[in-house]
Amino acid sequence: MDAQEPLLLHIPEDVERLIEERLILKDDVLKAIRKAEGGGAKFVNTANGRSLTPYRPKTVTYWVEYSRSGDRYLVHSAYSHRMGMKTGGGLTDGANSVSDAQWICHACQVPLEFQTVRLQYMQCIFPLDLPACPRCKSILISEELATGKMAEAEQALEDK
Numbered sequence: 760m761d762a763q764e765p766l767l768l769h770i771p772e773d774v775e776r777l778i779e780e781r782l783i784l785k786d787d788v789l790k791a792i793r794k795a796e797g798g799g800a801k802f803v804n805t806a807n808g809r810s811l812t813p814y815r816p817k818t819v820t821y822w823v824e825y826s827r828s829g830d831r832y833l834v835h836s837a838y839s840h841r842m843g844m845k846t847g848g849g850l851t852d853g854a855n856s857v858s859d860a861q862w863i864c865h866a867c868q869v870p871l872e873f874q875t876v877r878l879q880y881m882q883c884i885f886p887l888d889l890p891a892c893p894r895c896k897s898i899l900i901s902e903e904l905a906t907g908k909m910a911e912a913e914q915a916l917e918d919k
């Protein structure tokens with residue numbers, strides 16, 4: 760996509776309230792979608808056709824879940840976290856190695872698989888099994904994780 764091409768967003772009222780509460784700017788939502796549609800990393804949910812893309816301009820990672828509807832991009836949700844993430848020791852073994860077939864990596868066109876990922880915030884590292892692309896190692900952070908456990912851990916570390 761041409762960087763100058765206008766990109767039309769449709770953000771339903773409830774989603775707009777939610778992203779305001781989460782202190783996410785519409786501008787960041789727009790930039791995230793623009794980057795994803797311009798060839799950046801994104802995941803596609805094969806069950807409902809929605810895309811999910813990470814956008815990390817500075818120290819915060821924004822995730823935007825959206826789908827295309829006509830000439831607009833409908834925003835379903837957006838959330839953020841400050842923890843950094845890295846894939847660690849490859850695929851998890853044994854019973855944990857279930858593939859998360861609902862999500863595929865758009866660039867590689869392969870389903871995500873659970874991998875051991877290290878989340879890092881300040882001086883702390885948290886190993887977790889998360890869905891990630893087995894080829895390019897892109898990691899998917901779900902809304903549930905970002906607004907739940909990760910937010911709690913970030914808060915706890917800042918309060919120290």
Ligand SMILES: [Zn+2]
Nearest residue numbers: 864867892895
């Ligand atoms: Zn990939």
